[in-house]
Amino acid sequence: SPEDKKRARQTMAEAFETALDRVGMSIHSNGIWTQYLHFLKDDKEPTAIFSIRKVFQRALSIPIFHLDALWKEYEQFEKAIPNNEVLAQNVFKVLRPKVDAAKAIFKDRKALVDPLDLDALPSHTNTNPQIDAWNKWIEFELANPERVERPKWKAKVRYALESCLACRRFSAEVWFQYAMLELPDVAAASAVFRLAVAAMPQSCLVRFAFADHLETHALVDDARAVYEAALEAHPSAITYITYMRFARRAFGNKIFKRARRDAREGACTFHVYTAAALLEFHGGIGDDGKQIALNIFELGLKKFIHEPEFVLSYVDFLGHTNDDNNMRSLFEKVLSVMPPAVSKPVWDRFIRFEQTMATNGGDLTSVIRLEQRRAAALPDDSTTKGLLGLVDRYVWMHLLQDSKSDALFFATYGTLAASPAGASDTSAPQPPPAPQASSGSIKSSLLKSSDMYMQLPRCSLLTRQ
Amino acid sequence: SPEDKKRARQTMAEAFETALDRVGMSIHSNGIWTQYLHFLKDDKEPTAIFSIRKVFQRALSIPIFHLDALWKEYEQFEKAIPNNEVLAQNVFKVLRPKVDAAKAIFKDRKALVDPLDLDALPSHTNTNPQIDAWNKWIEFELANPERVERPKWKAKVRYALESCLACRRFSAEVWFQYAMLELPDVAAASAVFRLAVAAMPQSCLVRFAFADHLETHALVDDARAVYEAALEAHPSAITYITYMRFARRAFGNKIFKRARRDAREGACTFHVYTAAALLEFHGGIGDDGKQIALNIFELGLKKFIHEPEFVLSYVDFLGHTNDDNNMRSLFEKVLSVMPPAVSKPVWDRFIRFEQTMATNGGDLTSVIRLEQRRAAALPDDSTTKGLLGLVDRYVWMHLLQDSKSDALFFATYGTLAASPAGASDTSAPQPPPAPQASSGSIKSSLLKSSDMYMQLPRCSLLTRQ
Numbered sequence: 001s002p003e004d005k006k007r008a009r010q011t012m013a014e015a016f017e018t019a020l021d022r023v024g025m026s027i028h029s030n031g032i033w034t035q036y037l038h039f040l041k042d043d044k045e046p047t048a049i050f051s052i053r054k055v056f057q058r059a060l061s062i063p064i065f066h067l068d069a070l071w072k073e074y075e076q077f078e079k080a081i082p083n084n085e086v087l088a089q090n091v092f093k094v095l096r097p098k099v100d101a102a103k104a105i106f107k108d109r110k111a112l113v114d115p116l117d118l119d120a121l122p123s124h125t126n127t128n129p130q131i132d133a134w135n136k137w138i139e140f141e142l143a144n145p146e147r148v149e150r151p152k153w154k155a156k157v158r159y160a161l162e163s164c165l166a167c168r169r170f171s172a173e174v175w176f177q178y179a180m181l182e183l184p185d186v187a188a189a190s191a192v193f194r195l196a197v198a199a200m201p202q203s204c205l206v207r208f209a210f211a212d213h214l215e216t217h218a219l220v221d222d223a224r225a226v227y228e229a230a231l232e233a234h235p236s237a238i239t240y241i242t243y244m245r246f247a248r249r250a251f252g253n254k255i256f257k258r259a260r261r262d263a264r265e266g267a268c269t270f271h272v273y274t275a276a277a278l279l280e281f282h283g284g285i286g287d288d289g290k291q292i293a294l295n296i297f298e299l300g301l302k303k304f305i306h307e308p309e310f311v312l313s314y315v316d317f318l319g320h321t322n323d324d325n326n327m328r329s330l331f332e333k334v335l336s337v338m339p340p341a342v343s344k345p346v347w348d349r350f351i352r353f354e355q356t357m358a359t360n361g362g363d364l365t366s367v368i369r370l371e372q373r374r375a376a377a378l379p380d381d382s383t384t385k386g387l388l389g390l391v392d393r394y395v396w397m398h399l400l401q402d403s404k405s406d407a408l409f410f411a412t413y414g415t416l417a418a419s420p421a422g423a424s425d426t427s428a429p430q431p432p433p434a435p436q437a438s439s440g441s442i443k444s445s446l447l448k449s450s451d452m453y454m455q456l457p458r459c460s461l462l463t464r465q
Numbered sequence: 466s467p468e469d470k471k472r473a474r475q476t477m478a479e480a481f482e483t484a485l486d487r488v489g490m491s492i493h494s495n496g497i498w499t500q501y502l503h504f505l506k507d508d509k510e511p512t513a514i515f516s517i518r519k520v521f522q523r524a525l526s527i528p529i530f531h532l533d534a535l536w537k538e539y540e541q542f543e544k545a546i547p548n549n550e551v552l553a554q555n556v557f558k559v560l561r562p563k564v565d566a567a568k569a570i571f572k573d574r575k576a577l578v579d580p581l582d583l584d585a586l587p588s589h590t591n592t593n594p595q596i597d598a599w600n601k602w603i604e605f606e607l608a609n610p611e612r613v614e615r616p617k618w619k620a621k622v623r624y625a626l627e628s629c630l631a632c633r634r635f636s637a638e639v640w641f642q643y644a645m646l647e648l649p650d651v652a653a654a655s656a657v658f659r660l661a662v663a664a665m666p667q668s669c670l671v672r673f674a675f676a677d678h679l680e681t682h683a684l685v686d687d688a689r690a691v692y693e694a695a696l697e698a699h700p701s702a703i704t705y706i707t708y709m710r711f712a713r714r715a716f717g718n719k720i721f722k723r724a725r726r727d728a729r730e731g732a733c734t735f736h737v738y739t740a741a742a743l744l745e746f747h748g749g750i751g752d753d754g755k756q757i758a759l760n761i762f763e764l765g766l767k768k769f770i771h772e773p774e775f776v777l778s779y780v781d782f783l784g785h786t787n788d789d790n791n792m793r794s795l796f797e798k799v800l801s802v803m804p805p806a807v808s809k810p811v812w813d814r815f816i817r818f819e820q821t822m823a824t825n826g827g828d829l830t831s832v833i834r835l836e837q838r839r840a841a842a843l844p845d846d847s848t849t850k851g852l853l854g855l856v857d858r859y860v861w862m863h864l865l866q867d868s869k870s871d872a873l874f875f876a877t878y879g880t881l882a883a884s885p886a887g888a889s890d891t892s893a894p895q896p897p898p899a900p901q902a903s904s905g906s907i908k909s910s911l912l913k914s915s916d917m918y919m920q921l922p923r924c925s926l927l928t929r930q
Contacts (some may be wrong), residue, residue, distance in 0.1 A: 173878075208859045361713030
């Protein structure tokens with residue numbers, strides 16, 4: 001029936017509108033626009049020309065392919081209408097500048113979209129999935145070249161970001177950018193984060209950024225749920241640590257206790273102990289925090305005495321208490337059980353402690369004795385022998401390595417020689433490691449062999465003046 | 466006159482003996498030995514045969530070139546002596562095994578010496594002046610293959626080391642090995658160190674090792690003189706720092722005051738302030754040291770407020786006092802004057818402080834505000850924008866970078882992303898930096914642009930439960 005037919009046409013028109021709503025801003029949407037016009041032209045009712053004209057005019061102001069052809073089609077359309085000449089000329093006059101503007105934008109946008117492989121499949125390993133090219137397009141849209149109002153502008157950026165995510169579903173930074181685009185609409189941003197977590201369930205960055213987003217907007221329970229879901233799906237030390245910090249800020253810290261009961265692999269590593277101890281130390285008030293931190297480090301030592309990195313984090317902490325006896329007994333306790341294969345950094349730190357941190361400036365004899373014990377404990381390690389074994393004594397920040405005083409020595413043995421003391425934080429700029437000499441590690445056996453003959457004098461006590 | 470002639474011959478013989486004393490153990494000394502024999506054979510006195518025989522026998526027990534020819538020459542010599550047949554046979558019988566042993570050693574030593582370019586000129590830049598080859602020879606001599614007694618063995622090692630130093634006069638490790646060889650003869654070792662300082666006057670390592678050698682053997686005044694000479698000839702911060710530590714051990718510390726008055730370039734850099742402050746803190750007793758350290762850091766801040774590394778060393782120190790207000794005012798004071806070109810690490814540390822070290826766990830709003838201030842202060846730094854600008858929040862030790870949770874992100878932006886927090890000492894093993902994606906720094910402009918739209922909610926206070 002004509003009624004049915006009319007309803008069917010209405011449905012079709014709505015389908016076209018929906019499609020154009022989603023992708024009508026694409027330069028490739030010209031096909032949909034022309035099909036839409038074809039469809040409308042089928043309508044033989046006299047009022048149809050109003051709909052057709054409207055769609056022509058909408059399409060002609062959008063930067064799409066073949067605008068010139070569409071313009072000609074539109075001209076023919078207007079000219080085919082009887083007694084329309086004057087009206088048509090006026091319409092053309094008003095519309096022409098818009099078409100020209102659209103053509104200019106089309107040229108710019110096409111230049112940005114053309115290099116993109118829009119059919120590229122997302123990859124977990126490709127570190128450069130046309131990142132520059134995508135950025136250029138997204139920045140172009142962010143700059144709002146068409147000067148449209150905010151919702152339309154957002155739609156255009158969203159279209160670019162979604163096109164990008166179709167090819168780069170595993171790029172956390174794009175998801176994040178998308179979520180931030182939706183602000184200040186918190187719910188919309190959260191929805192994007194949820195899609196991101198679904199796309200990259202293993203990503204800690206995405207989940208943490210999501211949780212922080214929720215926390216920032218006072219949605220503490222939702223944030224908590226994000227951490228819980230992360231622990232459920234991908235238990236990890238870094239998640240416990242980040243959760244612990246959040247919990248401390250938001251509702252007091254019970255997470256460390258729970259972490260300790262989590263036996264899943266990689267869940268409660270020594271890093272969690274270090275983080276918990278330092279959180280108590282810095283986050284606590286007065287000396288209570290310090291004692292709790294000490295307790296946590298001691299607790300950790302029972303499980304992780306063989307982990308140099310954990311031990312050194314404990315040493316770092318103890319270093320500022322200036323409790324030399326405690327420090328020495330920690331070193332001795334650890335070195336009595338730690339396998340030589342991993343103990344070098346702990347020996348190094350022990351020596352550095354005696355050299356630079358002991359009360360009254362320490363004494364050289366203790367340093368030399370430790371150097372000898374280290375050399376004996378690590379017989380195959382050439383960096384503990386000869387002059388290389390002494391370098392640690394003199395290193396301070398990057399002074400020695402950076403100065404020209406011993407340029408040849410550091411150029412030859414640089415990668416073997418000591419790491420900087422004093423500059424305790426790695427965010428300080430570090431010089432690139434010196435290129436290793438071609439002879440590799442064997443070359444320092446020279447340094448090793450002389451050590452047999454290095455002896456402490458019988459009278460090892462220094463006379464102080 | 467015959468008297469004069471005899472005296473002249475005596476002088477010549479002594480010259481030969483001196484030469485052989487110095488280089489007679491060289492495999493190349495055969496020429497001197499044969500010339501010596503030639504010279505002795507000129508002597509027509511009947512007793513000359515005793516000297517000649519003795520020198521033949523000495524030479525034949527030494528691993529030198531052309532021992533077979535020398536042996537034949539010696540046979541002829543004995544056979545030419547009338548009525549000597551029985552004696553000669555006995556002598557040959559006793560001597561032959563010694564010659565065979567010498568030939569065996571000669572073969573081994575020649576194989577080690579042959580590859581060496583004994584005429585190579587010392588170089589200040591060549592990082593591999595046949596290091597392996599030299600080491601092999603020196604180790605061979607150290608192992609005492611001829612089983613000679615200690616003085617002769619030392620002479621042989623010394624000969625190898627001196628040959629080595631002739632080609633590698635600027636190798637501090639060889640000088641050190643030589644000095645250690647001379648122990649327990651402290652004076653002899655000191656003499657070697659003096660030669661080393663003369664050869665490498667610019668080397669701090671050589672001077673410091675010399676000073677430590679003297680200090681170890683209770684020659685504190687001599688050690689002090691070594692530091693003074695170093696400051697005279699090559700004033701440097703590292704020398705002041707090492708001297709300061711020595712002085713603290715040996716006679717109390719007045720060096721820092723003196724360093725501060727030294728206006729020579731590179732003499733009293735910020736490193737000296739940091740070292741002095743920490744020496745007072747760790748070396749002092751009780752809270753006095755802490756206050757002195759604070760004073761020194763404040764003194765340094767007046768001169769070095771623009772030096773990120775100095776500021777961060779102060780921050781490191783303050784971090785353990787848990788004095789949040791002091792910490793924040795230090796950061797604000799520094800960042801108000803530090804040029805943006807170098808301030809990134811200080812901003813990073815400020816953010817990390819608020820994130821991980823503030824009392825009660827800090828709050829996220831402060832962190833976000835700081836991130837925004839950092840992004841505004843460093844508009845061209847893509848690592849302060851987008852997700853890259855957040856990564857610092859979540860980094861703990863190397864957990865995040867090492868886990869597979871965000872492998873693609875760190876593979877793409879690894880070298881731009883945050884340095885580890887928590888693992889405050891660089892001696893902990895560090896993973897190699899991720900390879901930088903080919904697109905370089907432009908690629909992260911994607912991360913930058915979205916930040917315009919990142920806003921704090923109006924209600925920035927978190928509700929705590």
